[in-house]
Amino acid sequence: MRELTCDVAIVGAGPAGLAAAAAARAQGADALVIDEHPEAGGQIWRASYARGLHEQARKWLERARGARFLHGAAVYDAAPQGPAPQGHGERAPRPAAPPAPHALSVWQRAGGAGEVAGAATVHASRVVLALGATERFLPFPGWTLPGVVGVGGLQALMKGGLALRGARAEGRRVLVAGSGPLLLAVAAALVEAGAHVVAVAEQAPRSAVLRLGLGLVAWPAKLAQGAALTARLRGVPVLHDAWVTRVEGAGRLTRAYVSHAGRARAFDVDLVACGFGLVPTTQLGELIGCARAGEGLAVDEDLATSVPRVYAAGETTGIGGVDAALAEGALAGLAAAGADARVLAPARARVARQRRFAAKLARAYALRPELRALASDDTLICRCEDVALGAVRGFTDARSAKLATRCGMGACQARVCGAALECVLGWPREAPRPPLFPVPFAALAASPSGTPREPVA
Amino acid sequence: MLEPSRSSSHGATVRVTLDGALVEARAGMNLAAWLLERALATSSAPRPAEPVTRVSVCGEPRAPLCGMGTCFECRVTLDGQPHVRACMERCREGMDVRTTPQGGAHA
Numbered sequence: 001m002r003e004l005t006c007d008v009a010i011v012g013a014g015p016a017g018l019a020a021a022a023a024a025r026a027q028g029a030d031a032l033v034i035d036e037h038p039e040a041g042g043q044i045w046r047a048s049y050a051r052g053l054h055e056q057a058r059k060w061l062e063r064a065r066g067a068r069f070l071h072g073a074a075v076y077d078a079a080p081q082g083p084a085p086q087g088h089g090e091r092a093p094r095p096a097a098p099p100a101p102h103a104l105s106v107w108q109r110a111g112g113a114g115e116v117a118g119a120a121t122v123h124a125s126r127v128v129l130a131l132g133a134t135e136r137f138l139p140f141p142g143w144t145l146p147g148v149v150g151v152g153g154l155q156a157l158m159k160g161g162l163a164l165r166g167a168r169a170e171g172r173r174v175l176v177a178g179s180g181p182l183l184l185a186v187a188a189a190l191v192e193a194g195a196h197v198v199a200v201a202e203q204a205p206r207s208a209v210l211r212l213g214l215g216l217v218a219w220p221a222k223l224a225q226g227a228a229l230t231a232r233l234r235g236v237p238v239l240h241d242a243w244v245t246r247v248e249g250a251g252r253l254t255r256a257y258v259s260h261a262g263r264a265r266a267f268d269v270d271l272v273a274c275g276f277g278l279v280p281t282t283q284l285g286e287l288i289g290c291a292r293a294g295e296g297l298a299v300d301e302d303l304a305t306s307v308p309r310v311y312a313a314g315e316t317t318g319i320g321g322v323d324a325a326l327a328e329g330a331l332a333g334l335a336a337a338g339a340d341a342r343v344l345a346p347a348r349a350r351v352a353r354q355r356r357f358a359a360k361l362a363r364a365y366a367l368r369p370e371l372r373a374l375a376s377d378d379t380l381i382c383r384c385e386d387v388a389l390g391a392v393r394g395f396t397d398a399r400s401a402k403l404a405t406r407c408g409m410g411a412c413q414a415r416v417c418g419a420a421l422e423c424v425l426g427w428p429r430e431a432p433r434p435p436l437f438p439v440p441f442a443a444l445a446a447s448p449s450g451t452p453r454e455p456v457a
Numbered sequence: 458m459l460e461p462s463r464s465s466s467h468g469a470t471v472r473v474t475l476d477g478a479l480v481e482a483r484a485g486m487n488l489a490a491w492l493l494e495r496a497l498a499t500s501s502a503p504r505p506a507e508p509v510t511r512v513s514v515c516g517e518p519r520a521p522l523c524g525m526g527t528c529f530e531c532r533v534t535l536d537g538q539p540h541v542r543a544c545m546e547r548c549r550e551g552m553d554v555r556t557t558p559q560g561g562a563h564a
Binding site: 135 | 520524
């Protein structure tokens with residue numbers, strides 16, 4: 001069992017984590033970044049099979065020079081901490097006796113950069129949670145068929161080398177569906193990769209998306225990004241008020257049915273890329289004891305969570321996009337490294353501006369109630385344990401449903417069905433339990449914080 | 458550490474054992490992407506005996522969904538280690554990949 005010590009441990013090497021590392025380094029702090037993926041960049045700056053590291057990831061790694069990186073390493077447990085004794089977060093000056101460091105249990109896969117390869121404990125005076133987000137998947141009949149992928153999921157697989165040109169002249173037929181600006185970005189990337197994008201089905205009404213555009217006069221760069229995306233789509237039909245109602249195929253997806261402005265349409269497809277926006281990743285924060293606000297972790301104006309010396313930045317605090325993640329990462333990195341108020345003030349102002357943009361985005365792409373009714377009683381809601389929606393309807397919350405039906409008990413630990421049930425049945429997501437990821441028994445035994453909190457079934 | 462961890466063989470043809478058969482793959486390609494690309498190139502639908510990545514509890518064939526380590530739909534047995542997420546791995550020479558049969562991992 002390896003022991004690592006640092007001033008600031010940063011979990012996540014996406015834009016927020018990299019900006020936090022750069023800011024912490026600029027304050028002279030010893031920063032250690034722990035990331036589950038083989039390379040830095042998170043999802044938006046994910047390294048690609050064709051081109052290697054994303055140029056932005058490369059740039060920010062340069063700015064974070066001196067920080068240590070553990071890649072291919074998942075934090076699977078952490079000692080829970082009590083809330084701040086008074087107020088929210090921690091204020092300078094620091095107490096005379098330093099508090100006990102946070103302990104994060106890390107499992108690194110063989111071959112991950114950073115050479116722990118196995119279990120390690122990271123002891124950190126401060127922690128920045130830059131955990132990012134995952135896609136929100138909503139169940140509809142047929143959604144477990146091979147060929148149904150996430151929107152960000154398909155983008156990640158394409159960056160991983162998935163070719164969609166196919167044998168036919170027009171390439172693989174893809175329907176891009178769900179909600180949010182990611183749909184257009186991925187559709188454009190698909191067109192450029194030689195795929196045949198049959199349509200983009202955005203559930204939000206056109207009026208809401210137009211209103212968003214009009215509200216962006218103060219953000220000309222974002223407006224320009226939107227216009228450039230539309231140009232890259234080269235005539236792909238973009239449908240609003242449109243969503244997938246069901247898909248079908250014999251062992252593999254062949255056909256998708258879409259409701260568009262009240263009319264039913266069908267598309268012959270090889271793939272449906274479907275995602276309904278993003279869900280903040282909060283599990284590690286919740287395990288440490290951080291309070292949530294809405295879907296993200298609750299933070300104060302310096303991004304301190306409700307647990308002393310733990311900060312959160314980027315999508316973890318609420319979906320805001322890459323610019324918000326960079327601004328928040330910088331602020332959290334400065335705050336965690338003990339920067340003074342003069343340094344923090346401009347960083348705070350940048351975060352506040354980005355949050356206003358995020359609020360506009362969330363309003364424009366609010367999910368419509370019809371989406372909650374797509375799954376029928378025999379539609380699987382828990383993909384790990386094959387539990388149908390009808391089997392959990394009689395319960396009142398996720399925990400009682402899980403104990404009786406195994407819903408949410410499988411390998412993904414409710415990462416998919418938890419957010420789906422929150423939307424479909426209005427059940428709050430259950431608090432996570434360690435280990436956050438499947439790890440070998442040896443790692444559990446070695447974990448200082450890994451004392452079972454409940455008897456192991 | 459600041460440079461991407463790409464080996465000199467990146468993009469070269471490598472041989473992967475997939476469910477016991479030797480198959481060619483490209484070095485450095487994401488393993489889940491490779492498995493999905495193979496499935497798309499096959500004209501017939503996957504039979505439960507030959508899933509893209511795994512067979513579910515009820516016997517449904519499954520394939521990668523999230524592509525980023527969250528959903529665990531792409532779990533395979535890799536070099537004897539069960540429940541490895543293919544989307545977090547890359548193709549390399551000599552790797553032994555077994556799709557997950559109904560009822561869980563290979564003994």
